[in-house]
Amino acid sequence: MKKAAWLAALLALSALGFVTGNAMAQESPWQVRVRADYLKPANKSDAVGGVGASDTLHINGKTIPELDISYFFTPNWAAELVLTYPQEQDVSLDGKKIGTFKHLPPTLTAQYHFMPQATFSPYVGAGLNYTRISSVNLLGGAASQDKDSWGLAVQAGLDYKLDKNWSLNLDVKKLQIRSDVFAGGERISRVKIDPWLMGVGVGYRF
Incomplete structure (x- = not known):
């Protein structure tokens, strides 16, 4: 009985070690990137x-910080949440600044990574953008904007692996962001921001 118990314990420990080793060898499904x-x-x-x-x-162009959180459901398929803090933009009419507004544009995309194990791993993605518009100050308060916008988002990018955890990243996104502008109770324009976001950054796979 003692030999059988010891044998059973040894087999259990061996199986536990095998499972643990495999789990540690697998990549974490989580990845975080920071981009400019x-x-x-x-x-x-x-x-x-x-x-x-x-x-x-016209809305001005600017460089903004971006934080991305990705979850890999499989080696090829992932979901990415794109975040930043509210960004202030200048609004101009006929070359003259007429005010500012802020927007917060979280975006969720589904991505396909073509060669996830390769040093160079390109990917494409598509999803949905929600933009919250706030702190609108146009024409000294005489004009206003819609408070939010829903639109599509598409992206393409490339990861360059530095080691098991770290990578460099190039990413391009096109977002659909639109807002009506009102003055005196009437719509005076429809702003089609629809920006390109061209980014470079670093990623860490846990």
Whole structure:
């Protein structure tokens, strides 16, 4: 009985060691990236004043910080949540600044990674963007904007693995962000921000 018990214990420990070793050898499904993105608005707003008018609203481009959290369901498929803090943008009309607003644009995408084990691993993604618009100050308070926007998002990128955990990342996204602008109770323009986000950063796979 003692020999059988010792044999059973030894087999159990061996099995536990095998399972633990395999679990440790597998990559964690979590990855975090930090990027610096250049936000370049499309600036295709409707002309202020309606048909025949030529003046359009323009939003400035700027570099913004970005934090991304990814979860890999399989080696190829992942979901990525894109985060930042509220960003302030300048609004200009006919080359003159008429005010500012802030936007918070969290974005969720589903990604396909073509060669997840390779040193160079390209990927594509598509998903949904929600933008919260706040702190609107246009024409000294005489104009206002919609408070939020829903739109599509697409992306493409490349990871370059430095080692088991660390990687460099290049990423390009196109977001659909639009907002109506009102003055005196009437809509005077529809702002089509629709920015490109061109980023570079580092990633860590846990």
